[in-house]
């Protein structure tokens with residue numbers, strides 16, 4: 001990748017000759033939140049009350065999960081509910097111990113009589129927890145003379161919904177799951193408008209966003225409202241989920257307030273008026289990556305880093321002249337406050353807070369492996385700046401790189417190395433020296449997540465970005481490299497997105513290279529990407545869904561049981 005050095009001529013150009021540079025006009029919609037977020041507040045006694053309310057049902061749940069007399073299907077169904085309610089982290093050991101045992105005892109014959117619903121739930125639960133249950137368990141639902149799924153299944157809507165959800169954990173080469181996904185999706189779309197009550201809501205939501213690919217907090221909230229019949233017979237689970245959701249909501253709200261105040265105090269609106277103003281939308285990414293209460297500091301740090309990524313993206317993609325971008329890239333690579341002198345006046349305050357905040361974040365890192373963590377975090381930003389710059393050079397010189405060249409750079413401009421580096425580096429002691437070393441090997445799960453981010457973003461934004469400033473992106477580079485029309489190129493890229501999901505799923509199957517706790521933030525990054533970019537760019541244009549999610553997750557409370 002080209003790293004351009006700044007020189008005096010460039011600097012002088014910026015200072016003297018380019019007084020009124022031509023800048024692309026970008027019509028980013030304004031924030032819809034205004035100052036509303038600054039008036040939010042959190043009552044700490046409520047937080048405490050929810051924590052107390054969780055204690056008893058949590059103990060009861062532990063007893064249930066390890067209960068030796070509970071039927072295995074019932075136990076798997078219970079574990080499914082715990083997972084979908086976002087409570088897995090409270091019972092990691094109990095669940096692991098039970099699933100280990102059940103998986104060792106698993107015999108395919110046990111499924112001879114099991115219906116579609118139970119088979120699908122069990123399959124999904126094992127896979128989501130890393131146990132590679134064979135997809136052959138679905139063979140019996142196929143009519144082998146016609147090669148199609150059996151006709152009677154089409155009347156079993158609940159079973160088909162469950163199968164549709166189960167197919168989302170598939171890996172490459174599992175053709176029966178590919179067929180099952182297409183079959184159940186088509187069948188469910190055909191009946192969804194005839195359904196009523198909770199089942200109608202469940203099917204509608206799954207078609208819009210299957211639970212395995214959804215953001216955990218959103219999924220937990222939706223499961224709580226739409227799937228009462230699956231878990232409300234367990235009174236303690238109902239109570240626990242209710243208090244837990246309310247506790248998380250208050251804690252997340254408090255973090256959003258802290259982040260909003262920081263954005264205001266740093267005067268981003270004043271120093272980067274050209275950038276998108278997306279405070280709660282950025283925070284949503286942090287909640288998407290980690291929902292657990294103990295990752296509070298990590299969420300705030302991720303939100304701040306996301307704010308920097310956002311303004312850098314908007315300088316490099318829209319506001320900066322190529323001379324300014326060369327100077328900025330060089331300054332970020334030098335990473336020293338004296339580099340500020342070479343920058344145009346309007347970038348100086350941003351550069352200053354970038355360096356200051358990142359140094360502040362470094363101080364909060366755990367002592368173990370701090371030097372390596374600091375190095376990795378800084379590198380992630382420097383690499384991102386260089387890649388943004390490369391894109392800008394292509395754009396300003398009107399070059400269209402090959403798809404391969406573009407993607408090599410595009411995996412970096414996905415910005416997911418920044419997100420995942422800051423996530424993993426801020427997970428505390430769990431992120432050991434070995435884990436850091438693993439992370440630096442460019443693990444497949446991370447590469448697949450970057451690819452997913454880059455392609456999802458491009459496929460949903462290329463029309464807007466093309467109109468805006470002739471951005472270089474994957475659709476056009478793919479069309480040019482392979483001589484294909486737009487619709488075929490988009491289809492091919494969408495297939496790659498599906499394959500990236502399969503790779504992510506595979507990397508979460510045991511034996512995993514590192515613990516599931518370390519893989520989870522990367523899987524969750526893929527999930528929030530799916531939620532934000534599946535249909536359109538819900539980040540830049542956050543109406544409807546994103547507003548709904550911010551409101552439901554962070555602002556409106558749910559009734560206390």
Ligand SMILES: CC(C)=CCC/C(C)=C/CC/C(C)=C/COP(=O)(O)OP(=O)(O)O
Nearest residue numbers: 306309310313317413414415453454457461
């Ligand atoms: C790229 C991606 C998957 C980003 C999601 C992660 C995220 C919230 C990053 C911070 C803001 C940002 C750069 C959004 C994408 O803008 P854009 O659509 O203008 O991104 P682009 O310039 O890279 O196409």
